[in-house]
Amino acid sequence: AQTVTQSQPEMSVQEAETVTLSCTYDTSESDYYLFWYKQPPSRQMILVIRQEAYKQQNATENRFSVNFQKAAKSFSLKISDSQLGDAAMYFCAYRSAGTGTASKLTFGTGTRLQVTL
């Protein structure tokens, strides 16, 4: 079974600064997807960024980028130029690429990000 570990329960960053959230995972599969989701107080899980394991290039979405180290099974999220609206719980998630498992995500325990002025 796959596991996802987020070792930072809480992080804090000043507005306009950069912060990195850590995530490690364990799997015996070679093909999979990794995600970062954001959950603000509205409770809705919002996809921030995703990475296909077969792609060596790190994914980037505007101010959000990842550092994907497949051999180390590490998948960290970097938020640049942090904004107040970035304050939320951030979840790292794993999904197998096999058919029939399309919607089964394995989540980490989350990191609560505070953004201060």
Next chain:
Amino acid sequence: KAGVTQTPRYLIKTRGQQVTLSCSPISGHRSVSWYQQTPGQGLQFLFEYFSETQRNKGNFPGRFSGRQFSNSRSEMNVSTLELGDSALYLCASSVGQHNSPLHFGNGTRLTVT
């Protein structure tokens, strides 16, 4: 396009009762999956329905069941409620392919007293 809609947003039930939660996916999405979120266990996969058939199931007791209708709307039912069933229940929809992203609703907060 309207997002994933979950109703109701809040529910309070008594131990031993049963409850039904509803999820309307994004138009065109054929897959609906359900997750339970609790402070102790985090986010856990319950099950997924695709074209009215259960395609995948997590490790939950048989008291948790679901179904999907021909219009892709899904319901989740929990029978004989226990205090530990208090949680946020999240529904997500997708087109159903293994590389398609999940779109989540705002969840239903269930409190069992």
